[in-house]
Amino acid sequence: MTIPAGSLLTAQDLRKAYGPTTALDGGEFSIHPGEVVAVMGPSGSGKSTLLHCLAGIVMPDSGTIMYNGREVTAMGDAERSALRRTEFGFVFQFGQLVPELTCVENVALPLRLNGSSRKEAERTALAWMERLEVDDLRKKRPGEVSGGQGQRVAVARSLVTNPRVVFADEPTGALDSFNGERVMELLTDAARSANAAVVLVTHEARVAAYSDREIVVRDGKSRDMERVV
């Protein structure tokens, strides 16, 4: 396959079926460093499946994913899991913080898993929490903060390892428009200044308007709208 110059993440002809259900059915696109790309399309069209494949969480049945010159679709489980821990960050719609840990411990967790000391990890975590304007919540547990606050904590956690790609699946889905937009603003500002790419699944146009461009998924087929227009 031909990989466009300077691309960080490339998908080519991904296919995935769950029994009789076709979840992904081809298409190709590339994502460049520092770019915010929205993934849009109707419910059930395959957006989450696409995101999970790109992030190396789910293996497609066929097709190729290249990340920074390495073929993700040829990696074993351990290699993909290391890739996720060191290069990627994740934000989901809800239920992603560990309820037993405080907010700062949650944000520090990815660093701890990568072997940082507690003190060091929490210092970095707190800096990110300040950036996302939630440092005053450091000692609270996820059950004691609001949905919008919890999302900001989750965004801080997704960025704490300085990932090159943040994968976000409906990160504002459970928030009102004011808080949703604030989370988008903070996420995209932080990602841009860290030169991290963001792959953002959303069905809301006002949220997608924080992206640089969009990929549309329809019936499992992805279309890079920049190439079309």
Next chain:
Amino acid sequence: MSIGHTLLGLLESGPRHGYDLKRAFDEKFGHDRPLHYGQVYSTMSRLLKNGLVEVDGIEAGGGPERKRYAITEAGITDVARWLATPEKPEPYLQSTLYTKIVLALLTHREAGDILDTQRSEHLRSMRILTDRKRKGDLADQLICDHALFHLEADLRWLELTAARLEKLREAVTR
């Protein structure tokens, strides 16, 4: 809305007389404002002059309403180009977009493509507004938000339409 393109699109399924074209237009798109015969004939003579239609036959009896028109290759290309070009995002687009989607269904083109292309064009405007909002003061933010909510409403309508394409296809091709 472009009456010329709409009439051209209706001709794609086969040659028709002027009065037949008017009837098809009124039935599918003219709900509260049917076309005047005069509009049909002035539009058809313009399309004829531009080579987008040709006269396919003239019924005995004379008079302009007796002409039967057929679309030319250039006409088909013109319809395709119109359908593929997104509309400038502005309020009250629905009649043009509705017309485009129905014509795409009638002429067996991909109606979903019209929706995707238009979404892209809307998002282009919404990104500019969002950027202005991020850099602006509170007054800018409020003004941009108003425009953003309106553009979003258009898109939500488009998306709902897309979700109902199969039903719409059944209804318009009946």
